[in-house]
Amino acid sequence: MPQSGTPLGPVRILLVEDSALDAELLVEQLQDAGLAGEFIRVDGADDMRTALAGAPFDLVLSDMELPGFSGYEALEILRRHDTKLPFVFFSGTIGEDAAVKALQEGASDYVLKHSPARLPAAVARAIREARTEREREHAERELMRSQRLDCLAMLAAGLSHDLRNILQPLLIVPDLLSTYSDDPKILRLGAVISESGKRGHEMADSMLSFVRGSRKASETISVAALFSAVQLLLQGSLSRQVRLTVEQPPEDLLIEGNYTEFQQCLINLCLNGIQAMAERGGQLTLSAQQTVAADGRDYVVLRVADEGSGMDEATRQQLFTPFFTTKASGTGLGLMSCKRIVEAVKGRIEVNSALGQGTAFELHLPAPAIDEWVGAEDAAFLDGKGSRILLVDGDATRLSLLGNALAAQGYDPVMAPDGANALQQIASDGLPAVAIIDEDILLLSAADVLAVLREAGFEGPVIRLREPGRQADEHDCTATVVKPVQVQSLFGAIEHALGLRD
Template identity: 55%
Template sequence: MPLRAISRDQRFRVLFVEDSPEDAELLQMQLEDAGLRADFLRVDDEASLRDALDSLHPDIVLSDLAMPGFSGHEALRIVREHSPRLPFIFVSGTMGEDVAVQALHEGANDYILKHSNARLPAAVDRALREARTEAERARAEAELMRSQRLESLSLLAAGLSHDLRNILQPLLIVPDLIAQRSDDPRLHQLASVVAECGRRGHEMAESMLAFVRGSRRASERFELGQLLHAVQLLLKGSLPRKVVLEVRQPNPGLVLDANFTELQQCLLNLCLNAIQAMPDGGRLELAAEEADGGVLLVVADSGTGMDEATLAQLFTPFFTTKSNGTGLGLVSCKRIVDGLGGRIECHSAPGQGTRFHLWLPAPVETDEAAPEAQPVPVSGKGEHILLVFRESSRLSLVGNALASQGYVPDLAIDGAAALRRWAETGTPAVVVVDSGITLFPAEDLLATMHGSGYTGPAIVIDDENAPFDASLVPASMPLQRLRRPLDMGRLFEAVANALAGRS
């Protein structure tokens, strides 16, 4: 019975625990005739077995059951202490059913009778295959755990970097404002020192984040079939018997440019969530196909589903429905997909299961974008600016910056305060609002002001943690959007453009 191709892929190391040199030679000849390429070694006592495990590092152990002064059961115990996953097969002249069952309970992979050993090559081949699969799964799990630890560190570093940049921003803004208001060269020198410290602080925050991101593997080109196979392999040890996994392989040659480990982590996270949503069993579907000029990855289950309230918070950091969950798994998935220029969608309903669709763009060659020209600050002429920020320190800082340019800022800490300031001080020339304000969301504030007679322009400072929904603002309102971190030059230019459009 010839061995299958896997046993010809490499050279193996086979260890016989056998007191009969003739029997060991016959077993070796049978395996070599079946096509196994291997180095063989025979031992027959405990000391030589321990030495062989340390020196040979065998891929499989074939052991007799009863030997003078030594026992196959003792050999199995020693092997399991040394290498818990090393394949071990009993090959014995006599072995009753009770003894065979006991051997399997003790950790043997199989048992073969010497006088009826026709299935020995197949048993060896199967044991080697299973061992290699298990080793691949262990390596993949170790890489996945490493990637998840780095992902958690990346999320922490991203948050810390964001906060540090916010704290350091005054050191970049205030020195320029001081220099504009004084001709004293010593004051200019001190302002330059403060600005340099601010720039170095920003560079340190960016370097910290870049280091964490750089510790992961770079983008690479791979076939989608390889990705689905890797996820299927990782799911092998986590799939309950009542859950049926259906993998629809994509067409050969369908490729993607991405970080393989990150996408593997993303799909595995979605699959494990799906399994937990099917406590009584069900069907888990994993598929990839071409769609809309890119690639569509699908993870679907027939589980309990989710209601609209859960769906609305699905990608909110630290939101979780699990007692031991972190609320970062789906946030991480979305970050990975967004980073590739794709999108992730979830379709679910109570009792009807859940489907996640991950659309990713096909590999394309892109040219480097030309560097943007820096805006030139424009001085104001006493125009009234309604400024709404949720952070009092930033509110004061930006207000002072606008005042230094010749504008008259009117400050409000939230939407309700902004409406009161409007009633007290009159209609502003421009409204500058932070998308993350509380009590009265930015969209509602602008819509209410427009409905109450305000016809002027608005500038929204987009906060990635509080996305602004422009569809809720009347289309007739002139609207500009600036992303954080806020650059004063961009803000000055936006205010000047808004005023110019109004005149």
């Protein structure tokens, strides 16, 4: 019985046979043995090429001699089309030499017509071996991709660290311009530089966030601004056949998350829609609305809809499977990344699609509380009044920039590049009013430095500089400022710690 091993399920077999009666008997024999599926008969080279160009087959079963055509020619046609598809000869004329030649040229097996009992088992074995080989190759490809991702993670870690150092001045210096100039043109220029630095850092860190699965810092995002950015970035990807329609949401429609990640997510979904309409054209629509779920919570629904070819149920079930793709050059990682981004903010992603009727992706995202949308850029810095600040940071560029920023704002900064130097500074200059300690300092850890400070009598507030996504130890610090450090966040934390601002 061919079904003695792993069940094959429905199969699709191409019969190369000139006799309709022989083909009918052959099909009955295979079906009686438990092989169910679709059997297509051809008797010439052109018909065979046409059949192979359609839906894929599981196996080709061929006679050796046909009028004006031969089994060897059929095997050659198949190997030009697919080098892996199994091919079995079933003939009454094949001899030992011919059988050996057939196997050497790529046939999977041969069965003599006067010994037909072996045919179902030979067919089933050839199909199972071909499927096993495809699964093995697929597993090897996934392993190679996984190994490339591991290498990418190491490269991304180094790249992210170096670029953060390079971009740090773009995040700190523009905020200081307000202390030196009231010129609105200079302040606007500073805002542009600061925004560019922030987005540049997030884009560099996005790759690291994906390969490590880390949780990036969150912010409140205007959906209207997000849509405008996506519309601008898509202009070069639209063909003449595809029309982009952006239904602009109200300015007060907000979501909570990482701006760069959601921008990449929407662009990914839009590009998928554009590619789905490559042949027939159509309209790509980007829209958003606020809804109330059954649990009473407010949600913002971002919708990307296309009029493309659509998907069947089998494809929809695998959409978010790692490395699954229907594109010849696809990686199978884009939609998985979108799903991770949405679920990271406690949202969900839904897909509605049907063959020939287009596809719509909906991102259901929890709406932020109204009082969360407070522009930090509107806050004015207060005079530090000479308060001594211990600043311990192993990044020389950031240490210098933050030290100058603190001094310009009226504080008395005591700067140290590592834990040991910080303790020497305290021994000579006395205890500070506030300690700002980077968690990645050398020689002594941040916890060790803080422990020595406490033993020396320091009872003031502690502000830690922490990488995004790292868990905070609430018992050993007053506040946390996420890196890359922005002057607004740092000054706000200091002012609250000192009681300068309620």
